[in-house]
Amino acid sequence: MWDVVRPKSIQEKLDEAEQAQADKVAAQERKLWKGAEKALKKGVDNAALGAIVSMGTEPADFERKGQKLYLRTGASSANLHGLVLGGSGAGKTETLKRLAAIFASQTDYDIFFIDPKPTADLKFYFAGLMAEYGRTCKMYPDSPFNGFRGDARSVHNRLLTIPVLGTEGASAYYAELTEEYVWLGMNAGDGLPRTFDEVAQRLDYDYLLQYYANDPTSLQSIQRIKRQDANSVVMRFNNVARKFSTISGAGWAFEDVRAAYFGLPVLEASRDVDAIARFLIEDLKHYFATRKQRNRRTVVFFDEFSAFGSENVVNLMELVRSHGGIVILASQTTAALGDDRLQKRILGNVTIYLQRMNDPREVAALGGMQPVLDVSRHMDTKPNPNGIARYVDKSVIDPTKVAQLPLGGAYIINRGRVAHIKVQQAPVLDWNKIGTTHLDLALQWMSANNPNAPVLVRRASPAVPHAAAAARPLAPARTEPTPALAHGAPTKAATPSNAPNQADGADDFI
Numbered sequence: 001m002w003d004v005v006r007p008k009s010i011q012e013k014l015d016e017a018e019q020a021q022a023d024k025v026a027a028q029e030r031k032l033w034k035g036a037e038k039a040l041k042k043g044v045d046n047a048a049l050g051a052i053v054s055m056g057t058e059p060a061d062f063e064r065k066g067q068k069l070y071l072r073t074g075a076s077s078a079n080l081h082g083l084v085l086g087g088s089g090a091g092k093t094e095t096l097k098r099l100a101a102i103f104a105s106q107t108d109y110d111i112f113f114i115d116p117k118p119t120a121d122l123k124f125y126f127a128g129l130m131a132e133y134g135r136t137c138k139m140y141p142d143s144p145f146n147g148f149r150g151d152a153r154s155v156h157n158r159l160l161t162i163p164v165l166g167t168e169g170a171s172a173y174y175a176e177l178t179e180e181y182v183w184l185g186m187n188a189g190d191g192l193p194r195t196f197d198e199v200a201q202r203l204d205y206d207y208l209l210q211y212y213a214n215d216p217t218s219l220q221s222i223q224r225i226k227r228q229d230a231n232s233v234v235m236r237f238n239n240v241a242r243k244f245s246t247i248s249g250a251g252w253a254f255e256d257v258r259a260a261y262f263g264l265p266v267l268e269a270s271r272d273v274d275a276i277a278r279f280l281i282e283d284l285k286h287y288f289a290t291r292k293q294r295n296r297r298t299v300v301f302f303d304e305f306s307a308f309g310s311e312n313v314v315n316l317m318e319l320v321r322s323h324g325g326i327v328i329l330a331s332q333t334t335a336a337l338g339d340d341r342l343q344k345r346i347l348g349n350v351t352i353y354l355q356r357m358n359d360p361r362e363v364a365a366l367g368g369m370q371p372v373l374d375v376s377r378h379m380d381t382k383p384n385p386n387g388i389a390r391y392v393d394k395s396v397i398d399p400t401k402v403a404q405l406p407l408g409g410a411y412i413i414n415r416g417r418v419a420h421i422k423v424q425q426a427p428v429l430d431w432n433k434i435g436t437t438h439l440d441l442a443l444q445w446m447s448a449n450n451p452n453a454p455v456l457v458r459r460a461s462p463a464v465p466h467a468a469a470a471a472r473p474l475a476p477a478r479t480e481p482t483p484a485l486a487h488g489a490p491t492k493a494a495t496p497s498n499a500p501n502q503a504d505g506a507d508d509f510i
């Protein structure tokens with residue numbers, strides 16, 4: 001009771017004032033977030049990345065129109081490399097899907113998606129999205145993939161990703177021997193091998209002794225490797241051949257297609273899947289450097305990319321930059337990017353889409369600092385209501401707020417500039433409209449025969465040949481209303497916006 005009448009101490013008054021200020025800011029933030037949600041609901045626009053919650057200085061490679069934010073897909077590809085960072089369930093995959101929808105609807109880029117956690121849902125979604133925009137998406141492992149294109153040197157490099165080769169001491173010596181052994185084996189036949197089976201057969205020790213019987217130099221090289229070491233290499237290729245029979249010279253290669261989805265469950269931690277992931281990245285490097293037509297541009301998405309070996313992916317990213325390619329990565333933590341050196345190589349070269357994560361301090365700091373007015377008050381025995389005001393530097397992105405971001409919230413950090421947005425959910429597909437013209441037959445087959453696959457094709461009859469599956473009509477895959485997908489023109493140069501924007505004039509960056 002006494003508390004009610006007791007005069008408040010100066011400290012209590014200050015605490016209350018601070019609390020009131022924090023409540024005011026929180027209410028303003030909620031209002032801005034609701035405004036962004038409303039803007040997204042108002043008009044589905046497949047060119048937009050999301051709606052602006054608040055914005056400091058406009059990020060260079062983005063443009064704002066009204067309350068929506070657009071990626072300038074015409075920017076130099078070097079500026080379009082991206083990294084989506086966020087904790088589990090923060091919305092990373094959804095952001096990748098949205099970016100894929102932007103590239104599909106606004107550009108002529110070829111689009112590849114590499115997925116370490118393949119699910120039927122994502123597989124079908126991605127294929128449907130590509131089909132919606134006229135790209136037939138080839139599916140790995142459902143359709144045979146040709147990983148054997150290129151000259152002997154490049155196929156050799158790729159094959160060497162399969163056995164695990166050491167780089168130090170005795171294992172370095174062993175690696176050198178294996179390298180030579182695989183080279184000689186690979187070339188011991190008519191032309192280059194076209195399957196892992198064929199590679200394993202050519203690497204058989206006795207076969208090689210016989211094949212090079214009249215070539216003393218090569219024979220000597222073969223004999224320098226012990227039979228049991230040779231056998232272990234052969235075994236690796238045999239295992240890979242058994243599990244990855246859909247990689248063969250008869251299939252499609254990157255340069256043959258406009259879109260592709262790779263389901264490579266590397267997170268299941270199988271040595272063979274890891275090896276295939278390395279093989280695939282090596283093949284991608286060769287595709288970018290040598291096989292890709294100069295005038296074609298390609299964007300590659302890697303979800304949870306550290307699962308593929310961060311260094312491999314970063315090397316790929318640095319290589320594709322000079323070959324008209326873009327790499328967009330997703331990761332749960334900064335630690336997963338690799339050691340300090342690797343983190344710097346990545347963070348210094350990408351647009352960051354920072355979503356909810358527990359410890360974002362390091363990344364948040366990349367959004368730069370801004371001077372904010374800090375008022376400190378004297379707490380003498382005699383209350384002094386006058387404080388001292390001074391400017392202090394504070395991180396533009398408040399790490400606490402990143403840790404509390406709602407689903408789909410993201411800070412975009414692009415060349416030191418920041419925008420806070422709500423990412424627009426990836427477009428809902430209308431399978432009736434998509435039709436079968438641009439659907440990989442393997443996918444139609446799966447839909448008809450796999451109870452876990454979305455229903456693209458009526459499952460009226462059981463096992464049907466591909467052609468019959470293709471001929472049957474499509475049923476809608478989802479029940480929710482399907483807003484028409486806008487095939488709008490690419491976004492133009494930034495226009496001064498006179499549309500209402502709740503962030504306008506707000507100095508506080510929230």
Ligand SMILES: Nc1ncnc2c1ncn2[C@@H]1O[C@H](COP(=O)(O)OP(=O)(O)OP(=O)(O)O)[C@@H](O)[C@H]1O
Pocket residue numbers: 086087088089090091092093094095332407408409422423424425
């Ligand atoms: N921008 C968004 N708007 C609305 N819903 C979203 C948005 N982003 C994600 N979601 C929904 O939240 C859920 C989780 O999203 P998502 O799978 O993209 O998260 P994630 O970060 O990839 O999670 P994980 O770490 O498990 O892979 C999904 O059901 C998705 O539809």
Ligand SMILES: [Mg+2]
Pocket residue numbers: 092093094303
């Ligand atoms: Mg995900």
